[in-house]
Amino acid sequence: MQxxxxxxxxxxxxxxxxxEIGKHQYTxxxxxxxxxxxxxxxxxxxxxxxxxxxxxTAIQNGINALKIxxxxxxxxxxxxxxxxxxxxxxxKVNVICNISNTMVRDKAKKYNKTISQMSMRESIMHMNDxxxxxxxxxxxxxxxxxxxxxxxxxxxxxxxxPVGFISATESKEMxxxxxxxxxxxxxxxxxxxxxxxIINALFRLMM
Amino acid sequence: MQxxxxxxxxxxxxxxxxxEIGKHQYTxxxxxxxxxxxxxxxxxxxxxxxxxxxxxTAIQNGINALKIxxxxxxxxxxxxxxxxxxxxxxxKVNVICNISNTMVRDKAKKYNKTISQMSMRESIMHMNDxxxxxxxxxxxxxxxxxxxxxxxxxxxxxxxxPVGFISATESKEMxxxxxxxxxxxxxxxxxxxxxxxIINALFRLMM
Numbered sequence: 249m250q251x252x253x254x255x256x257x258x259x260x261x262x263x264x265x266x267x268e269i270g271k272h273q274y275t276x277x278x279x280x281x282x283x284x285x286x287x288x289x290x291x292x293x294x295x296x297x298x299x300x301x302x303x304x305t306a307i308q309n310g311i312n313a314l315k316i317x318x319x320x321x322x323x324x325x326x327x328x329x330x331x332x333x334x335x336x337x338x339x340k341v342n343v344i345c346n347i348s349n350t351m352v353r354d355k356a357k358k359y360n361k362t363i364s365q366m367s368m369r370e371s372i373m374h375m376n377d378x379x380x381x382x383x384x385x386x387x388x389x390x391x392x393x394x395x396x397x398x399x400x401x402x403x404x405x406x407x408x409x410p411v412g413f414i415s416a417t418e419s420k421e422m423x424x425x426x427x428x429x430x431x432x433x434x435x436x437x438x439x440x441x442x443x444x445x446i447i448n449a450l451f452r453l454m455m
Numbered sequence: 456m457q458x459x460x461x462x463x464x465x466x467x468x469x470x471x472x473x474x475e476i477g478k479h480q481y482t483x484x485x486x487x488x489x490x491x492x493x494x495x496x497x498x499x500x501x502x503x504x505x506x507x508x509x510x511x512t513a514i515q516n517g518i519n520a521l522k523i524x525x526x527x528x529x530x531x532x533x534x535x536x537x538x539x540x541x542x543x544x545x546x547k548v549n550v551i552c553n554i555s556n557t558m559v560r561d562k563a564k565k566y567n568k569t570i571s572q573m574s575m576r577e578s579i580m581h582m583n584d585x586x587x588x589x590x591x592x593x594x595x596x597x598x599x600x601x602x603x604x605x606x607x608x609x610x611x612x613x614x615x616x617p618v619g620f621i622s623a624t625e626s627k628e629m630x631x632x633x634x635x636x637x638x639x640x641x642x643x644x645x646x647x648x649x650x651x652x653i654i655n656a657l658f659r660l661m662m
Contacts, residue, residue, distance in 0.1 A: 261620040290618050290643035291498065326648060329533030411497050413468040436497035439648050441533060
């Protein structure tokens with residue numbers, strides 16, 4: 249019999265997480281997402297109450313959007329690296345990342361913005377009814393929340409889990425206060441692997 | 456005056472890390488690397504004594520290899536996503552990642568190995584005098600340590616910081632016991648962003 253060793257390792261890892269965490273405060277589908285972030289980071293901090301925070305329609309919105317092959321705008325290539333490619337192909341989800349676009353770099357310099365901010369502005373036409381996943385740059389998250397508040401864009405979901413010491417915590421607070429469906433976390437932690445894990449978990453939830 | 460906001464944010468982040476961590480047990484060049492891992496993860500755990508572990512010639516070996524444009528074999532695309540592309544271009548460092556190679560997937564199935572293991576075997580010809588950076592798969596790290604122990608390959612440095620619940624800790628212990636110069640950590644934590652941060656820090660150290 250052919251065994252998928254990789255799959256086996258993943259299943260065993262999830263069992264260890266379940267066992268060591270024990271009781272938690274998340275709902276079933278929330279926990280499926282939180283568990284995948286922990287699997288990606290080996291950081292049990294994410295299991296604490298209200299460490300990962302879900303807007304009430306976020307999970308369903310995310311699933312519905314992915315199911316019909318929405319566009320997915322990400323802030324850095326690291327998020328793309330962590331995404332399960334087969335899901336993207338199967339559901340015809342197009343991923344957009346403008347961070348390495350040289351034109352974006354030139355514009356950022358010209359307008360005295362961060363490259364991350366400018367790359368979000370450059371991706372505007374892909375954001376309506378799409379998903380935006382920010383794993384690295386707080387300034388990228390602040391920019392998209394501003395665009396939502398100004399009604400420039402209307403995404404179905406923002407996954408906002410940038411990491412860092414300057415503005416990361418604040419950018420996530422801004423996201424929580426906005427009216428756009430979100431999945432985010434409290435505090436400085438996060439990262440592109442976390443953002444990718446959340447998207448991967450949403451795909452799983454629809455299967 | 457034109458200000459590089461991104462650079463400014465990074466400098467301020469580093470100052471916060473310095474201030475909040477205070478005293479630590481690392482040497483100057485070790486700390487430059489550890490600090491960059493903390494900057495990437497916002498996880499102060501990495502500052503603890505012996506959390507990140509350095510073979511005595513690892514840093515110098517890594518710098519020397521990158522300086523002359525060595526090859527860099529990585530286990531997942533997420534590591535590539537986190538690397539500063541300008542450094543790679545400036546120093547003509549060629550990055551190899553075979554994880555998405557369909558031939559590797561077929562071979563892994565045939566020989567009942569993980570895709571990560573097989574992708575390392577597939578990259579053998581790039582490993583001598585090169586750097587290997589593993590941020591995701593313990594099985595990839597185990598495979599390269601085995602190849603070193605069997606004298607099949609002789610890399611200048613292995614950065615082994617895979618994350619996970621099955622074999623991650625053990626794979627890093629194996630690496631520490633081998634004779635190849637290494638940078639690794641103790642425990643389950645790690646990730647592709649950490650592996651990339653270490654390589655980025657090595658580039659910085661040579662400037």
